[in-house]
Amino acid sequence: MSARYRVACLQMECAVGEPSRNIATAVRLARSAARAGARLLVLPELCNSGYVLASRAEAHALAEPVPDGPASSAFLEVCRETGAYLVAGLAERDGADLYSSAVLYGPDGHLGTYRKLHLWNTENLYFEPGDLGVRVVHTEIGRIGLAVCYDAWFPETFRALAAQRADLVAMPVNWVRGPGDAEGSHPAGVTLAIAAATCNGMSIAVADRVGEERGQRFLGASTLVGPRGQLLAPLAGDTDEQVVAAEIDLEAIRSARTWSPYNHLMHDRRTDVYGPLPTGR
Amino acid sequence: MSARYRVACLQMECAVGEPSRNIATAVRLARSAARAGARLLVLPELCNSGYVLASRAEAHALAEPVPDGPASSAFLEVCRETGAYLVAGLAERDGADLYSSAVLYGPDGHLGTYRKLHLWNTENLYFEPGDLGVRVVHTEIGRIGLAVCYDAWFPETFRALAAQRADLVAMPVNWVRGPGDAEGSHPAGVTLAIAAATCNGMSIAVADRVGEERGQRFLGASTLVGPRGQLLAPLAGDTDEQVVAAEIDLEAIRSARTWSPYNHLMHDRRTDVYGPLPTGR
Numbered sequence: 001m002s003a004r005y006r007v008a009c010l011q012m013e014c015a016v017g018e019p020s021r022n023i024a025t026a027v028r029l030a031r032s033a034a035r036a037g038a039r040l041l042v043l044p045e046l047c048n049s050g051y052v053l054a055s056r057a058e059a060h061a062l063a064e065p066v067p068d069g070p071a072s073s074a075f076l077e078v079c080r081e082t083g084a085y086l087v088a089g090l091a092e093r094d095g096a097d098l099y100s101s102a103v104l105y106g107p108d109g110h111l112g113t114y115r116k117l118h119l120w121n122t123e124n125l126y127f128e129p130g131d132l133g134v135r136v137v138h139t140e141i142g143r144i145g146l147a148v149c150y151d152a153w154f155p156e157t158f159r160a161l162a163a164q165r166a167d168l169v170a171m172p173v174n175w176v177r178g179p180g181d182a183e184g185s186h187p188a189g190v191t192l193a194i195a196a197a198t199c200n201g202m203s204i205a206v207a208d209r210v211g212e213e214r215g216q217r218f219l220g221a222s223t224l225v226g227p228r229g230q231l232l233a234p235l236a237g238d239t240d241e242q243v244v245a246a247e248i249d250l251e252a253i254r255s256a257r258t259w260s261p262y263n264h265l266m267h268d269r270r271t272d273v274y275g276p277l278p279t280g281r
Numbered sequence: 282m283s284a285r286y287r288v289a290c291l292q293m294e295c296a297v298g299e300p301s302r303n304i305a306t307a308v309r310l311a312r313s314a315a316r317a318g319a320r321l322l323v324l325p326e327l328c329n330s331g332y333v334l335a336s337r338a339e340a341h342a343l344a345e346p347v348p349d350g351p352a353s354s355a356f357l358e359v360c361r362e363t364g365a366y367l368v369a370g371l372a373e374r375d376g377a378d379l380y381s382s383a384v385l386y387g388p389d390g391h392l393g394t395y396r397k398l399h400l401w402n403t404e405n406l407y408f409e410p411g412d413l414g415v416r417v418v419h420t421e422i423g424r425i426g427l428a429v430c431y432d433a434w435f436p437e438t439f440r441a442l443a444a445q446r447a448d449l450v451a452m453p454v455n456w457v458r459g460p461g462d463a464e465g466s467h468p469a470g471v472t473l474a475i476a477a478a479t480c481n482g483m484s485i486a487v488a489d490r491v492g493e494e495r496g497q498r499f500l501g502a503s504t505l506v507g508p509r510g511q512l513l514a515p516l517a518g519d520t521d522e523q524v525v526a527a528e529i530d531l532e533a534i535r536s537a538r539t540w541s542p543y544n545h546l547m548h549d550r551r552t553d554v555y556g557p558l559p560t561g562r
Contacts, residue, residue, distance in 0.1 A: 117551045124543045133554055153480050153546065155436035156555040179540070180479055180509030185467075188479050188510055195476030198461055198469050199434050228461030229469055259460070262405045265434065270398045273414055274437040278555035 003250035016050025034082035045089035089172025134280025160280025198229030227256035297331025315363035326370035370453025415561025441561025479510030508537035
C-alpha cells in the first residue's frame with residue numbers, strides 16, 4: 001500500500017510591509033521543496049503581510065482578497081507547476097474585514113480557506129475573529145485540517161479537526177516567547193502540537209517564521225509531528241530560514257487511534273461525562 | 282497576600298501484591314515531606330496494590346474500601362498528625378466493583394474520591410470505568426482537582442476541571458513507555474501535563490512510580506507544572522524514589538488565565554463554534 005507523501009514546513013523570515021518580497025521568498029522555498037519531492041508545503045502565518053502591524057490602514061493595505069490576490073496567484077502557480085499542495089498563512093481582506101487565514105491551494109486551484117478563530121493580543125485591533133468554523137479539506141493526499149497559531153491553545157480546535165477526521169493539520173504560526181517558555185523545554189507551541197497529535201492520533205505540520213520585526217522576535221522551531229506525538233524531523237532552529245521535512249504515512253495515521261485491543265483514542269472518550277466531539281462546523 | 286503552599290509529588294517504588302509494604306513506604310515519604318513543609322502530598326496511581334495485576338481474584342484481594350481501608354486509615358493519620366492534604370491513587374473496592382481511584386484526605390478526614398474515567402489496556406479486565414464524573418474538591422488550600430494517568434490523554438478531563446475552577450490538579454499516574462515516547466522529548470504524559478497547564482492556566486502535580494513489576498518498567502519523571510506550563514522543579518528521574526516539590530502560588534494561578542488585556546484563556550474560547558466548557562459532573 002502506498003499512502004505516503006512528503007511534507008515540508010517552510011520556515012522563512014518575513015518583512016512587515018513588503019508583501020512582494022515575502023511572496024518571492026515563499027515561492028522560492030516552496031518551489032525548491034516541491035522539486036525535492038514534497039507534496040504538501042506549509043508556510044507561516046501572515047506570510048504576505050508580516051506580523052507586527054502598526055495601524056489599521058497598514059493592515060488593510062497589506063491584506064489581500066483570497067483567492068484573487070497576488071499571494072494566491074503566486075502559490076497557485078507553484079501548485080500547478082509542481083503538483084504540490086500548499087497551505088499559507090495570509091492576511092486576507094474581504095470587503096471591510098480582515099482575517100488571519102490559512103489557505104489551501106492544490107494543483108487544480110484554491111481548495112479552502114480557514115479564518116483563525118482565536119485572535120492573540122493586538123491581532124484583535126486589525127482582524128475579525130474567524131467566521132468559517134473549523135475546516136478540513138479532502139484532497140488526493142488525504143484530509144488536511146487547517147489551524148493558525150493561538151488556535152492551538154484551545155484543545156477544542158484539534159478535537160473538531162479530529163471529528164472531521166483530519167489526517168494532518170497544517171498550522172501556520174508566528175510564535176513569540178510567552179510567559180511559560182523556559183530553558184530546557186520546547187516552546188509552548190511545540191508542546192501543544194505534540195500534545196494534540198498524541199491525544200488525537202493525527203499529524204501536525206507547523207511552519208513558523210524567524211527574524212525580528214519592530215522589536216518582536218519570533219521563535220522558529222517549525223515542527224513536524226507524527227500521529228503518536230513523535231517528532232518526524234528535528235525542530236527547526238530559532239534564527240534561520242529552514243525546511244523541516246519528512247514523509248507522512250496515512251497507514252500509520254489512520255491506525256494510530258487504536259492503541260491496544262482495549263483502547264481507541266476517540267472511542268475511549270466519555271461522552272456520558274463531557275459529550276460528543278464538537279465538529280466545529 | 283499569602284496564598285502560597287508547598288506541594289510534593291512523592292515518587293516511589295511499589296510492589297505488586299504487597300499493600301502493607303507499599304502503604305508503609307507511602308507513609309514514610311508523606312510524613313517526611315509534610316514535616317519538611319509540604320501542605321499537599323501526591324502519591325502514585327494504585328499505590329496500595331501495585332499495577333500489574335495477574336487475575337481478578339488478585340485485584341479483588343488487593344483493593345480496599347474507601348475510606349474504611351488500611352491505606353485510607355494510614356493516610357488520614359498522616360494528615361491529622363501533620364495538617365497536610367494528601368492525594369493517593371488507590372485500588373478501590375466497592376462491593377463487587379473495583380476502581381482505580383484518586384482519593385483526597387485532609388486534616389479533618391476524607392474529602393473526596395474520584396474514579397478514573399478512562400481505563401488503559403488491561404486495566405479494563407479488573408476495573409470499572411469511573412462513575413463519579415470529574416471531581417474538584419474545595420479545601421482551605423484551594424480547589425484541588427483529581428485525575429489519573431490515561432485521563433490526561435483526554436483534554437476534556439482538564440477542561441471539565443477548569444470549568445470547576447480547579448487551581449491545581451493532583452494526578453497519580455503509572456506511566457509506561459508508549460509508542461510516541463522518543464529520546465530527546467519528555468515522556469508523553471509530561472508533555473500532556475504541560476500542555477494542559479498551559480491551555481487551562483492551572484497547576485498540575487503528577488506523582489509517578491518507578492521500578493519494574495512482572496516485566497513492566499515505569500517511567501518516573503514525576504512532574505510539577507505551574508499555571509503557565511512552566512516546570513516548577515526539575516522532573517524526577519526514571520529509577521529512584523524521589524520527591525519533586527515546590528511552592529504553589531494561588532495569586533499566580535488565579536491570574537494566569539489573563540494573558541493580555543485582549544486575552545483570557547477561558548473567555549477566548551469560541552463557544553459559538555464548539556460549545557461551552559463541559560463541567561464533567
